[in-house]
Amino acid sequence: MISSITASGGPLTFRRDLDPNALRLSRRKTFISLLRNCKNIAQIPPIHAKIIRTFHGQDAFVVFELIRICSTLGSIDYAYDLFRYILQRLILITYHNPNVYLYTAMIDGFVTSNRSADGAALYSRMIDDSIMPDNYVITSVLRACDLEECREIQGQVLKLGFGSCRSVRLKLMEVYGRYGELVDAKKVFDEMPERDEVAATVMINCYSECGSIEEALELFKDVKVKDTVCWTAMIDGLVRNKEMNKALELFREMQMENVSPNEFTAVCILSACSDLGALELGRWVHSFVESQMITLSNFVGNALINMYSRCGDINEAKRVFKGMVDKDVVSYNTIISGLAMHGESFEAIKEFRDMVNRGFRPNQVTLVALLNACSHGGFLDIGLEVFNSMERVFDVEPQIEHYGCVVDLLGRVGRLEEAYRFIENMPMEPDHIMLGALLSACKIHGNVELGEKVAKRLIESEDSDSGTYVLLSNIYASSGKWKESNEIRGSMRDSGIDKEPGCSTIEVNNQIHEFLVGDTTHPEKEAIYQRLQELVRVLRFKDVMLYINDM
DNA sequence: CTAGGGTTAG
Secondary structure (H helix, E strand, O other): OOOOOOOOOOOOOOOOOOOHHHHHHHHHHHHHHHHHOOOOHHHHHHHHHHHHHOOOOOOHHHHHHHHHHHHHOOOHHHHHHHHHHHHHHOOOOOOOOOHHHHHHHHHHHHHHOOOHHHHHHHHHHHHHOOOOOOHHHHHHHHHHOOHHHHHHHHHHHHHHOOOOOHHHHHHHHHHHHHOOOHHHHHHHHHOOOOOOHHHHHHHHHHHHHOOOHHHHHHHHHHOOOOOHHHHHHHHHHHHHOOOHHHHHHHHHHHHHOOOOOOHHHHHHHHHHHHHHOOHHHHHHHHHHHHHOOOOOOHHHHHHHHHHHHHOOOHHHHHHHHHHOOOOOHHHHHHHHHHHHHOOOHHHHHHHHHHHHHOOOOOOHHHHHHHHHHHHHHOOHHHHHHHHHHHHHHHOOOOOHHHHHHHHHHHHHOOOHHHHHHHHHHOOOOOOHHHHHHHHHHHHHOOOHHHHHHHHHHHHHHOOOOHHHHHHHHHHHHHOOOHHHHHHHHHHHHHHOOOOOOOEEEEEEOOEEEEEEOOOOOOOOHHHHHHHHHHHHHHHHHHHHHHHHHHO
């Protein structure tokens, strides 16, 4: 018997009573399943070593799996090294040329690592090397394509005779949808001989992605037999287009039609709950998932953590997180963000440390979450240290979001000029999020001069919303510049900017209550406003206390 | 014996 093997590189022995060929096949199978079970990159090197020692280092099937797993675990460079190495020495093992599989795996890897351009380039090189594409590599490269490349490949597809290949057509539709080319997507859809529910599902996604939610609904209505996936796609489309209540309505309808939701449906609904603050419904989905024996996969688990954090129940989020046996990078990212959101900065940093100790590789999202924890906790030094070392230590190149976090860090502790200088020395142009953070820091610390400068930049960038004007007007007001404050309000009215009222929702006893700025129609408005006043008093008091403690 | 309709995090 093949002995049990631990993924961490424990004892690994193979039966020796097989003939060489059977032994090779048996080992290959073992390695493949071993690799597939890996959860983080630290588990790979010992297995890879064993693969090489047993002469499977050039086995295309095994290397295929290695490339795939390394890319999904975030080590695309390791995967690419492997790929280049094997291309040079590949021995033809199987009845057909396995090269194209390796290219496919590598292109997929580039796509999942946000390096689509490299994926597309690799495909061109493959064509230059006269390797015959198959429908698999074509579907993969389509994911890596920009619009122009996509059209080019569509031409090739027709020449090579893959024009009737179903998966290629579906992928073409998807790509056209992603680039907003609804006409092209629709054309491919209409030309499909079997416009079944699968193609319709893809088309619904295209519409949703382009914001044509009405057309999506119309198509959805016409689909004869709707399966779980089709319902889920439609619900997801509504969620992405912020039609949360319609999404929930459709979810109820789906159950009435006796189509059973699966884990994907659960994730979509949880995402809607997160957005609506619908804690009760979220809890219901949680128990539903458990009662329906829907696999509590990482997707569902992570969505639950997200839902609980965003709906205010951080303790339940922690419980779900602790209960997950196979936490992945996303689980850590989600809980760290949640903790940061709830001001539990120490906890957030602790989880970060734990994740690194367990061999997980922080990615850009992790570092945004960590930096947020630092800025919410006022840990300026730690935050700056993290930012300055992220590239060297974690191999994550700082992106605009990370720069934004630093601006937030500096701004919150009142080092406003420094934050502004930081923006000016960045290698990229600031976005409105970052400027907005600095502007609100100017408001909090009462810096009129810089606030004006930042607001001006924001307004020029044309990404400003009513919030910019409101903040600027408040900055003027709180420094007694009433005339300027009123002028801003006036120019807002003139330019019609104040057309987007702030809106928030909360769910109480399964009912979603919506509040608009200045809206006084809620039946319990007296009690609500009274409580709000109390909260403001408490917060003011806290603010003053913090200020005193700082002195 | 390598694989593709849907899903998560700031």
